[in-house]
Amino acid sequence: xxNKDNRDLSFLPIINHSPNFLSxxxxxxxxxxxxxxxxxxxxxxxxxxxxxxxxxxxDKLKSYEDGRDxxxxxxxQHKSKTIWEIVNTPKILNYVQxxxxxxxxxxxxxxxxxxxxxxxxxxxxxxxxxxxxxxxRTVTVWLAIDDTxxxxxxxxxxxxxxxxxxxxxxxxxxxxxxxxxxxxNLEKFGESYKNVLKAGDFSLHADMLAHGSLPNTSDxxxxxxxxxxxxxxxxxxxxxxxxxxxxxxxxxxxxxxxDACNIEKPKEDDLSIVIGNPGFNNSKIH
Numbered sequence: 001x002x003n004k005d006n007r008d009l010s011f012l013p014i015i016n017h018s019p020n021f022l023s024x025x026x027x028x029x030x031x032x033x034x035x036x037x038x039x040x041x042x043x044x045x046x047x048x049x050x051x052x053x054x055x056x057x058x059d060k061l062k063s064y065e066d067g068r069d070x071x072x073x074x075x076x077q078h079k080s081k082t083i084w085e086i087v088n089t090p091k092i093l094n095y096v097q098x099x100x101x102x103x104x105x106x107x108x109x110x111x112x113x114x115x116x117x118x119x120x121x122x123x124x125x126x127x128x129x130x131x132x133x134x135x136x137r138t139v140t141v142w143l144a145i146d147d148t149x150x151x152x153x154x155x156x157x158x159x160x161x162x163x164x165x166x167x168x169x170x171x172x173x174x175x176x177x178x179x180x181x182x183x184x185n186l187e188k189f190g191e192s193y194k195n196v197l198k199a200g201d202f203s204l205h206a207d208m209l210a211h212g213s214l215p216n217t218s219d220x221x222x223x224x225x226x227x228x229x230x231x232x233x234x235x236x237x238x239x240x241x242x243x244x245x246x247x248x249x250x251x252x253x254x255x256x257x258x259d260a261c262n263i264e265k266p267k268e269d270d271l272s273i274v275i276g277n278p279g280f281n282n283s284k285i286h
Contacts, residue, residue, distance in 0.1 A: 008135035034162035037203030047200025070113035103251030114216035123182030124212035144197035152222035161210035
């Protein structure tokens with residue numbers, strides 16, 4: 001399935017007869033429903049350590065006093081030592097490798113950090129429709145930094161929607177949405193799956209799976225880190241900025257379209273410049 005600019009947005013089922021960390025049933029579920037959740041990889045102490053490091057990043061971001069907010073830590077994986085380390089954690093990469101193979105790059109990461117009483121919804125969308133990549137072969141990890149429950153607006157998936165191609169959308173009419181577009185006629189896709197996770201758990205989802213979240217009307221923060229992984233041989237960027245922000249996580253250094261991929265770990269958390277995901281900032285392609 002292609003869209004009007006000829007990007008291939010079809011879903012390619014995962015074939016792995018001998019997974020090491022996922023089960024064969026997990027892979028079947030990923031192919032059928034478009035996601036796997038929850039994955040319990042981190043201990044309570046490890047999850048608390050990750051949260052403290054993330055809190056430190058947001059404290060540093062605030063110190064710049066330049067108008068950036070709780071959604072502004074977007075695609076700093078090549079600039080931030082802390083984010084680089086989280087993205088390269090073996091307990092995450094082991095599961096990702098079962099889906100995409102031994103050569104892994106991370107081309108984007110984004111904290112969706114819903115503060116208490118945050119009225120901003122994330123309208124239902126399909127990630128790959130925003131991205132200048134073809135074909136659509138990204139696997140997204142959604143790592144819960146905080147406990148995520150029905151009270152603080154968990155992410156919601158529409159099971160099976162990843163196999164339907166680009167879904168009809170419109171400009172969002174919601175108040176102050178995080179993303180500018182939204183999928184229409186959601187009721188025809190059936191009941192959504194509420195991605196409830198405890199801190200340190202994560203989910204895996206396909207890049208064409210429709211998902212979104214409601215405003216956080218609770219008095220508790222709900223922070224999650226999305227990490228975008230792909231096999232560099234399976235897809236190519238249509239914008240050089242993707243490769244310039246990508247980091248090598250496992251396997252061989254990519255050549256060709258991803259040649260600009262970063263291989264050196266940052267020495268510090270450099271949040272001094274405003275960075276964004278070139279896909280989500282280019283909303284006109286949705």
